[in-house]
Amino acid sequence: xxxxxxxxxxxxxxxxxxxxxxxxxxxxxxxxxxxxxxxxxxxxxxxxxxxxxxxxxxxxxxxxxxxxxxxxxxxxxxxxxxxxxxxxxxxxxxxxxxxxxxxxxxxxxxxxxxxxxxxxxxxxxxxxxxxxxxxxxxxxxxxxxxxxxxxxxxxxxxxxxxxxxxxxxxxxxxxxxxxxxxxxxxxxxxxxxxxxxxxxxxxxxxxxxxxxxxxxxxxxxxxxxxxxxxxxxxxxxxxxxxxxxxxxxxxxxxxxxxxxxxxxxxxxxxxxxxxxxxxxxxxxxxxxxxxxxxxxxxxxxxxxxxxxxxxxxxxxxxxxxxxxxxxxxxxxxxxxxxxxxxxxxxxxxxxxxxxxxxxxxxxxxxxxxxxxxxxxxxxxxxxxxxxxxxxxxxxxxxxxxxxxxxxxxxxxxxxxxxxxxxxxxxxxxxxxxxxxxxxxxxxxxxxxxxxxxxxxxxxxxxxxxxxxxxxxxxxxx
Numbered sequence: 001x002x003x004x005x006x007x008x009x010x011x012x013x014x015x016x017x018x019x020x021x022x023x024x025x026x027x028x029x030x031x032x033x034x035x036x037x038x039x040x041x042x043x044x045x046x047x048x049x050x051x052x053x054x055x056x057x058x059x060x061x062x063x064x065x066x067x068x069x070x071x072x073x074x075x076x077x078x079x080x081x082x083x084x085x086x087x088x089x090x091x092x093x094x095x096x097x098x099x100x101x102x103x104x105x106x107x108x109x110x111x112x113x114x115x116x117x118x119x120x121x122x123x124x125x126x127x128x129x130x131x132x133x134x135x136x137x138x139x140x141x142x143x144x145x146x147x148x149x150x151x152x153x154x155x156x157x158x159x160x161x162x163x164x165x166x167x168x169x170x171x172x173x174x175x176x177x178x179x180x181x182x183x184x185x186x187x188x189x190x191x192x193x194x195x196x197x198x199x200x201x202x203x204x205x206x207x208x209x210x211x212x213x214x215x216x217x218x219x220x221x222x223x224x225x226x227x228x229x230x231x232x233x234x235x236x237x238x239x240x241x242x243x244x245x246x247x248x249x250x251x252x253x254x255x256x257x258x259x260x261x262x263x264x265x266x267x268x269x270x271x272x273x274x275x276x277x278x279x280x281x282x283x284x285x286x287x288x289x290x291x292x293x294x295x296x297x298x299x300x301x302x303x304x305x306x307x308x309x310x311x312x313x314x315x316x317x318x319x320x321x322x323x324x325x326x327x328x329x330x331x332x333x334x335x336x337x338x339x340x341x342x343x344x345x346x347x348x349x350x351x352x353x354x355x356x357x358x359x360x361x362x363x364x365x366x367x368x369x370x371x372x373x374x375x376x377x378x379x380x381x382x383x384x385x386x387x388x389x390x391x392x393x394x395x396x397x398x399x400x401x402x403x404x405x406x407x408x409x410x411x412x413x414x415x416x417x418x419x420x421x422x423x424x425x426x427x428x429x430x431x432x433x434x435x436x437x438x439x440x441x442x443x444x445x446x447x448x449x450x451x452x453x454x455x456x457x458x459x460x461x462x463x464x465x466x467x468x469x470x471x472x473x474x475x476x477x
Contacts, residue, residue: 016119019048021126026339030310033195033278036336037101045130049077051115051122059112060124065456066099066164068092070109070124077127086131094167094213095160095206095455097136098189100129101198103452104330136205145214146173151469154179154237155215156223156409159187160451161442162243163210164458165465170213172466177237178215181222184274187245188443188451191274192266194304196311197333200273224408229416229438239437239465242425243458246403246443252296256353257399260360261290265301265400272308287312290395294319294364296350297400298326301448303333305398306342314396316342321349321369321382347371349382351389353397364392403448413438422447431461439465 022038023029029036040048052074060070069088076085089096105125113121135141151174155162158180170176184190189203211217223229223244232240249264251257268287271277275285293309295302298320309316318337320327323346327334338344347369354363368388372381404422417426417434424445427433431441441457443449 015051016115018051018120018123019044019126021123023336026336026341029196030307030340033311035199036196039133040126040130042130045077045127046080048123049074049127052078053114055114059114060109060122063108063110063112065108065452066093066459068109068128073131074122074124074127077131082131082134086135089128089131090209092459093455094164094210096128097132097202098160098198098206099452099455100125100127100132101202102193104450106331108452136202140205140209140212142212143171146171148175149173149469151175151238152177152236153465153469154232154240156229156240156242157181157187157244157442157444158185158207158217159243159245159442159454160189161245161454161458162187162241163207164455165241165243165441165462166215167210167213168459168462169465170210170215172462174466174469176215178210178217179221179223179227180217180219181244182274183219185217185219191270192301192304194269194273194308195278196307197304222408224412229409229413229435233437238469239439241431241458241461241465242409242433242438242440242444243442243454244405244409244444245454246405246448248404248406248423249399250402250404251399252350252401254350254352256355256361259353259355260358261288261395262353262361262397262399265297265305265398266403268305268308268398269301278308278312288396289314291315292394293317293396293398294392294394295398295400296320297402298322299328299400299402300330300333302398302400303329303337303342305400307333307337307340309396309398310337310340310342317392317394318342318344319348319350319366319392320344320346322380323347323371326371326380347382348390349384350397351384361394361397364394364397366390366392403443405444405447409444429460430464431457432464437468439468 058071073085073088109124110121115122153174153176155166155178158178166176166178185207186203249266271287276283277285277287280286289312293314293316295306295318306316348366351367352365353361356362368385369382374380407423410418425440427440427445431439439461441461442454
């Protein structure tokens with residue numbers, strides 16, 4: 001009918017636009033540490049799931065590092081079969097509530113979504129979060145444990161990579177022990193990502209699920225001190241996976257960087273996120289932060305530091321040596337930070353820090369930078385502009401320019417091949433090191449990267465470890 005054609009066009013146009021997720025208003029959220037993104041209601045999730053085209057050759061799944069069957073779980077949402085939908089996700093991903101919140105879907109699965117060719121891609125991450133939250137509110141199901149293979153595996157590091165490898169290996173019937181240096185499991189999920197982006201209660205629920213698979217968790221076990229990798233193999237473990245992350249901060253190397261009031265991002269985030277310094281004196285850990293904070297860097301870690309500082313009452317400026325176009329942080333996090341009051345200062349870098357008579361930083365001298373030609377990855381070089389130095393007043397500086405692996409495992413594992421430039425462990429595409437039975441993945445092998453890339457490495461290594469354990473195929477074979 002004549003009247004139906006305009007209606008169909010309007011509906012088609014509406015389907016090109018995604019369903020926004022409710023959030024706290026900027027003026028409210030900048031005063032608290034509660035989660036900013038509030039999640040989809042059931043009605044919103046159904047409307048967003050209906051946008052999926054159910055492609056015969058889905059491209060979205062090809063962009064997922066942990067191989068989640070995306071079209072299948074979205075189809076379950078459209079049918080109201082939420083229990084089946086979360087089961088489909090968990091067949092590949094043991095941490096869906098985490099991934100639904102912090103995974104950069106816009107650079108991975110959603111980047112490949114066909115719907116996004118002429119409109120907004122389907123919000124896969126928000127739908128994943130919806131199902132994970134739906135399940136958690138109703139109680140997670142305890143999965144059936146498979147028959148034991150009789151093989152023992154040690155996993156070093158209870159961060160996203162180690163948790164993924166542990167869950168996959170447990171599902172295959174192996175006896176898995178997870179060693180964590182800190183007093184709480186989760187790794188970067190606990191100490192690196194703020195409460196307002198990833199509530200810690202949710203992380204611990206995900207970890208409880210991994211433990212329910214039969215994984216034994218040993219906290220306060222710093223491998224390289226309490227036990228070395230060779231000692232674990234001597235104690236009866238048939239294989240070891242190193243997923244110890246990248247917890248050693250990088251510094252600018254500028255004069256005056258040892259002044260009081262200058263933090264590494266690692267120290268700052270651990271104090272606030274893990275030790276809950278934002279809740280002092282109810283918590284045991286204080287943190288000193290001034291009124292004028294400068295964050296050096298442009299990644300997600302820098303954005304987290306900046307947004308925390310604003311919640312602690314500071315005026316915050318982000319100093320990044322490249323331009324806005326090169327900012328590596330997620331667009332969503334940049335937008336959230338600027339809505340909350342972040343000031344961005346591009347194309348400059350620090351050259352020296354000056355302190356007051358009590359040894360606290362008070363001034364940061366910077367130089368302007370200019371972009372050069374892009375490299376093979378499209379990343380522009382930067383060079384300082386002569387005679388362009390200027391001073392900034394600041395009473396707190398947070399250096400968020402990257403992390404490298406802590407070298408303790410590398411130094412106590414004889415013969416393990418590492419990269420002499422940054423200390424990362426050298427592995428093949430499946431996480432095999434040059435030592436028989438020893439595998440590694442995540443940030444300890446790549447340097448600091450995303451949560452989901454670390455999870456993908458854990459999943460690939462688990463497959464290779466299973467092959468090694470059952471068929472004797474692995475490093476040195």
